Amino acid sequence: MESATQSKTTILKDLINKSIHISRIFNAPVQQVWSAYTESELLDQWWAPKPWKAETKSMNFTVGGFWLYAMVGPDNTKHWGRMNYHAIQPYQKMEGEDGFCDEDGNLNHDLPLTKWNHIFTATEKGTKVEFKLLLATEKELQTLVEMGFEMGLTAAMDQLDELLA
């Protein structure tokens, strides 16, 4: 069942296995979705939740390569992020880890690295993106959530029931 007010993104948390699963179907061919994930000019346009902006410093989308980017806030605050690519199956799957770093890409090991994978599947309705985050510790979860808060997001009470269902 879908309605206009219902959120399109589904999220499932599995606290026992410390993973979060997010999925959504996009009305676009897999090739285009793949481009939006792998070409930095496109990534910059959507990766940061508004009012933040993503700014690419360098992109090397290869196994062993990484994307170095800044999350830039409205007051010009910058959080540097680094996305390491560990496995790539074109138009199907990518795997890697995400961490905080300095502007030269040196990882901040005081903050946790988050492992993730994205799976892309062509369906009748469009391209299904399934995104899984693996959290090594609850501290990671808290750090992610705090980042979420910092980015100006507040909990919408009416959506909590859906999460608990």
Add this chain to the structure above:
Amino acid sequence: MRRDIFQAIADPTRRAILSLIALQAMTPNALATHFDTSRQAVSKHIKILTECELVHQVQKGREIYYQLEPSKMKEIADFIEPFRQMWEQKFNQLEIVLNNLK
């Protein structure tokens, strides 16, 4: 003593206890049979979970049963909500990018 709810779920044994009693209320003895650790160790974990109010005791006849406190589990869910909203927003932006590619 008031404890942090994330401290409660930070330990794998405590997470296992929560998933067991989520299915049905259990006595301390029944719980202990699921773990290799000593009964005392399991009791200590239950004590922490109780202090976090994730678990409460119910007396049934001569036995004490431990039950999950769903409202407290909701606190954990509440923590996830901003994260979900962040991804909703990012994916909304991705949708715009994809529409512009057409």
